[in-house]
Amino acid sequence: MNDDDLRLLLLIRHFETALLDLFAQGLLSGTTHTCLGQEPVPVALRPLLHPDDFVFSNHRGHGHYLARFGDPAGLLAEIMGREGAVCGGVGGSQHLKRGRYLSTGVQGESLPVAAGTALHLAHHEPGRLACVHIGDGTWGEGAVYEALNMAALWRLPLLVAVEHNGIAQSTPTAAQLAGTIAARADAFGAAYLYVPADDVTDMRDLLDKPLTRVRDGGGPLVVEFATRRLGPHSKGDDPRSTVEVDQLRAADWHTRYAATLGPRFTDLDAEQRDRIAAVVRDVTGRAPVRERR
Amino acid sequence: MTAHRRVGDALNAALGTLLAEDPALYLLGEDIADPYGGAFGITRGLSTRFPRQVITTPISEAGIVGVANGLALAGDKAIVEMMFADFVALAFDQIVNFAAKSTTMYGHPVPMPVVVRCPTGGNRGYGPTHSQSPQKHFIGVPGLDVYELSPLHDPVALLRELLGSGRPSLLFEDKTLYAAPLRPDDLFRVTHHGFTAHVRVDDDIPADDYLIVAPGGLTGRATVAMRSLLLRYELSGRLLVPARLHPLDLDPLLEAATSTSRVVVVEDGPPGAAWGTEVAYRLQRALWGTSSGPVRLCQAADGVIPTAAHLEREVLVQAETIVRAVLEAHR
Ligand SMILES: Cc1ncc(C[n+]2csc(CCOP(=O)(O)OP(=O)(O)O)c2C)c(N)n1
Ligand SMILES: [Mg+2]
Numbered sequence: 001m002n003d004d005d006l007r008l009l010l011l012i013r014h015f016e017t018a019l020l021d022l023f024a025q026g027l028l029s030g031t032t033h034t035c036l037g038q039e040p041v042p043v044a045l046r047p048l049l050h051p052d053d054f055v056f057s058n059h060r061g062h063g064h065y066l067a068r069f070g071d072p073a074g075l076l077a078e079i080m081g082r083e084g085a086v087c088g089g090v091g092g093s094q095h096l097k098r099g100r101y102l103s104t105g106v107q108g109e110s111l112p113v114a115a116g117t118a119l120h121l122a123h124h125e126p127g128r129l130a131c132v133h134i135g136d137g138t139w140g141e142g143a144v145y146e147a148l149n150m151a152a153l154w155r156l157p158l159l160v161a162v163e164h165n166g167i168a169q170s171t172p173t174a175a176q177l178a179g180t181i182a183a184r185a186d187a188f189g190a191a192y193l194y195v196p197a198d199d200v201t202d203m204r205d206l207l208d209k210p211l212t213r214v215r216d217g218g219g220p221l222v223v224e225f226a227t228r229r230l231g232p233h234s235k236g237d238d239p240r241s242t243v244e245v246d247q248l249r250a251a252d253w254h255t256r257y258a259a260t261l262g263p264r265f266t267d268l269d270a271e272q273r274d275r276i277a278a279v280v281r282d283v284t285g286r287a288p289v290r291e292r293r
Numbered sequence: 294m295t296a297h298r299r300v301g302d303a304l305n306a307a308l309g310t311l312l313a314e315d316p317a318l319y320l321l322g323e324d325i326a327d328p329y330g331g332a333f334g335i336t337r338g339l340s341t342r343f344p345r346q347v348i349t350t351p352i353s354e355a356g357i358v359g360v361a362n363g364l365a366l367a368g369d370k371a372i373v374e375m376m377f378a379d380f381v382a383l384a385f386d387q388i389v390n391f392a393a394k395s396t397t398m399y400g401h402p403v404p405m406p407v408v409v410r411c412p413t414g415g416n417r418g419y420g421p422t423h424s425q426s427p428q429k430h431f432i433g434v435p436g437l438d439v440y441e442l443s444p445l446h447d448p449v450a451l452l453r454e455l456l457g458s459g460r461p462s463l464l465f466e467d468k469t470l471y472a473a474p475l476r477p478d479d480l481f482r483v484t485h486h487g488f489t490a491h492v493r494v495d496d497d498i499p500a501d502d503y504l505i506v507a508p509g510g511l512t513g514r515a516t517v518a519m520r521s522l523l524l525r526y527e528l529s530g531r532l533l534v535p536a537r538l539h540p541l542d543l544d545p546l547l548e549a550a551t552s553t554s555r556v557v558v559v560e561d562g563p564p565g566a567a568w569g570t571e572v573a574y575r576l577q578r579a580l581w582g583t584s585s586g587p588v589r590l591c592q593a594a595d596g597v598i599p600t601a602a603h604l605e606r607e608v609l610v611q612a613e614t615i616v617r618a619v620l621e622a623h624r
Contacts, residue, residue: 054367088400097399102366106390112356113391116363116371123345130363143386146356153351 003268005043005200006257008070010272012039012063013254015072016231018276019062019079023235027284032079032093035063037230037252038163041133042067044195044203045161048211049131054117056110056132057103059094060163064133068101072279082286089289108134108141111160115147118156118220127215129157137168137176139184151220152188158220159211160190163197165229170239185222197227198253228252300444301471305335307448308372311456312343318456319364320347321357322374322410332376333412333471354383361407362392362461370406370456378411378465379425392461393436404459405436408452413441414467414510414561415609420600426562426593428465428508432539432571438462439539439568443509444475445483445490446536454488465538467510467561477516480523481532489545492516492532494523501552503530503619506572507559508538511610515559518615528619530555538568546572547579554584555622559591561610567592591618 016034023032035042042063049055049068057064065075074086078096081089086098094105100117104110114132121128138144139162151158162181166173185192191213195206207223214221228248232238238245249255257265298306312318320339322331326349330337340347350357354375361371375381381388392405415424431439438460440451455462476483477492484491492512493500503522507515515532522528530553533546550556556576560569573588580588594608 085400087398090398090400095398097395097401097403102399104391104395106386109359109386109391112353112359112387113363113366115356116360116365117367118363119360120364120367120369143355143359146351146353147359149351150353150356150360 001199001201006265006268007272008043008046008067009039009253010269011072011275012042012066014273014276015062015066015076018280020231020235022280028080030092031234033060033234034231035060037228037248038165038197039063040197040200040203040253041161041163041225041227044197044200044207045131048204048207050128052100052125052128054100054114054121054130056114056130057096057101058107058110058133058135058138059105060135061094061096061103061133064103065096065101069098072276073283076279076283077286077289080283081289082283083289084283084286085289088291107138108143111144111147112150115151115156115158118151118158119154121157122154122217126217129159129214131159131161133161133163135168136162136164136166136173136181137171139177139181148188148190148220152190155217155219157214157217159214160220160222162222162224163227164224165227167229167240169233170237181222181224190219191221193221193223195223195225197225298475299471300442300473300475301333301335303475304442304448304466304471305337307452308336308339309342310449311452312339312346315370316346317369318346319361319369319371320374321350321361321371323350323352323376325349325374331374333468335471336374354380355387358384358387358407358409359391362387362395362405365405365407372408372410372452375409375411377419377423378413378427379422381409381411381427381463384409385430388431388437388461388463389434393434396436396460402459405461406456406459407461408455408464409462410464410466412468413465414469415598415605416469418600418602418605421597424598424605426465426510426560428538429562429567431463432568436460438537440464440537441508441510442466442470443490443512443534443536444470444473444477445492445512445534446488446509451536465508465510469513470510473513477513478520480520481516486545487542488536489542490534490536491549492519492534494529498529500529500531502528503555503557503622504549504553505530505532505557505559505615505619506546507532507534508568509534509536511559511561514610514612515615517612518619521612521616522619526620528623530619541572541575543575543579546576550576550580550585551583554586555619556585556588557591557615557618557622558588559610559615559618561593563595564590564592565595586622589618589622591615
């Protein structure tokens with residue numbers, strides 16, 4: 001694990017933690033979904049994606065945005081509705097668009113859209129791909145299957161990044177998903193890869209070749225990232241027991257690296273904590289964003 | 294456009310013209326490839342001429358509108374054919390939550406050149422799930438335009454307008470139009486004010502006995518009604534057909550409405566928060582305080598559309614329904 005990867009992991013971690021703090025202080029309104037515990041997914045993907053690739057994020061998308069743009073101030077301003085907001089304060093936490101990066105708040109909706117961008121890429125920009133992030137619970141949506149069918153049928157360069165965190169809002173996977181994600185991919189003749197989302201270097205080793213195959217016209221790839229949701233679904237809504245969440249925390253990368261990386265970790269952790277603290281001071285001091293026309 | 298062509302042929306030719314002039318345009322839909330050419334034959338020949346741009350798809354209405362949305366995001370344009378307008382319900386999310394909202398919800402304009410073509414309406418005996426006119430479910434969605442095909446509007450200009458606006462749109466196409474002639478009835482003269490078509494007997498004859506406002510799919514039935522009103526009841530009025538149902542340009546309607554006290558808004562869907570209700574309300578409000586009488590509504594019955602021809606006729610708006618509505622306004 002190099003310093004840059006660790007920095008990005010920590011940047012996302014401290015950003016999300018700061019958001020929950022701001023909520024607790026009553027400084028944020030509306031809702032937000034943090035990706036605490038799931039940071040390795042966007043960090044591992046970062047060097048594997050090209051700026052001309054499309055990325056479709058979802059409700060739990062701050063990490064995806066930060067990995068692509070490294071812009072915590074623009075994102076926080078968006079979430080807080082302050083000057084400098086990347087989407088003028090209209091979109092908020094889960095409706096972001098910047099170039100070929102887009103998120104939206106309706107589960108499953110972005111899969112067919114991603115397939116459409118992949119169709120464009122296949123025709124006009126071979127070698128590029130569309131990556132779409134979904135959760136395990138989103139396999140309940142029909143749009144996912146319609147899109148996978150077309151993507152496989154037309155051999156589209158589509159990467160479906162499934163962040164399987166074992167839960168969908170309040171519902172454990174066992175209560176909402178029959179069968180397996182692997183068998184679903186197989187049913188469409190789509191490639192499938194299982195990737196434990198723990199060590200970003202190991203993750204990249206697993207992802208490298210299959211992603212090249214997607215870019216070379218091999219058709220869609222479904223990657224099932226095994227990951228953990230450490231925080232609540234949104235702000236304070238977590239029906240899981242503290243024992244269960246504590247077990248997840250014990251296996252979390254932050255806990256592991258704190259124990260194994262020594263002062264290197266402590267220094268970078270402090271650096272990113274301070275960076276986010278400065279961003280929070282900066283953005284909370286800004287004026288409300290004015291309507292853009 | 295040649296005089297003998299039918300609306301369906303003109304639409305087919307228009308799609309060909311647009312695909313030829315813009316390689317970034319895609320046409321997607323179920324069973325649209327040759328030799329079948331779509332359930333109504335409107336895309337016949339196009340997949341042969343434009344194999345990359347014309348894509349026949351699985352039976353996935355949400356999925357294909359989603360693909361169209363993705364193409365639009367990537368800088369292309371897309372026209373999607375729904376096999377039957379009833380099925381656009383399955384794509385509601387992609388149209389309303391994605392295409393329409395995306396034009397403004399990211400804080401900066403995002404062009405979404407997507408047209409969803411919807412073969413609409415009954416009088417063909419297809420029954421309750423293949424005959425609906427679902428326009429009203431898409432009226433008043435911020436960012437979404439609703440158009441209706443007519444024999445009076447040039448489909449090339451119309452489609453160029455839809456694709457050029459940067460906003461997603463629905464184009465409702467009454468199925469009975471496909472086989473209808475381009476000029477409804479030589480008794481009447483047609484002029485255009487922007488995208489609103491005006492139909493009346495002759496400029497020299499007064500046409501102030503009534504005003505009918507109707508979407509394009511009713512053009513044929515409305516002109517049959519006008520002929521009968523003239524020949525049997527000596528009533529001479531006008532018909533206005535706006536190509537864009539929403540957002541509606543009220544001005545041309547208002548101009549015509551001020552010269553008569555009998556305005557009838559006609560539509561082929563059931564009552565209840567409908568397009569006609571919206572038009573009637575806006576006209577009535579604008580006419581308030583003038584000598585104009587109440588704006589009347591002529592709508593389909595409040596029921597599903599039956600299959601048996603005699604039952605179907607009773608539910609849908611026919612030429613006689615329009616004649617009765619105009620006569621009623623004269624009582
Ligand atoms: C169509 C739709 N239905 C319901 C919701 C509400 N919702 C938001 S996130 C979520 C759970 C999603 O679970 P999963 O896909 O596993 O993603 P995770 O939250 O675990 O990252 C639900 C039900 C929604 N946003 N969209
Ligand atoms: Mg989940």
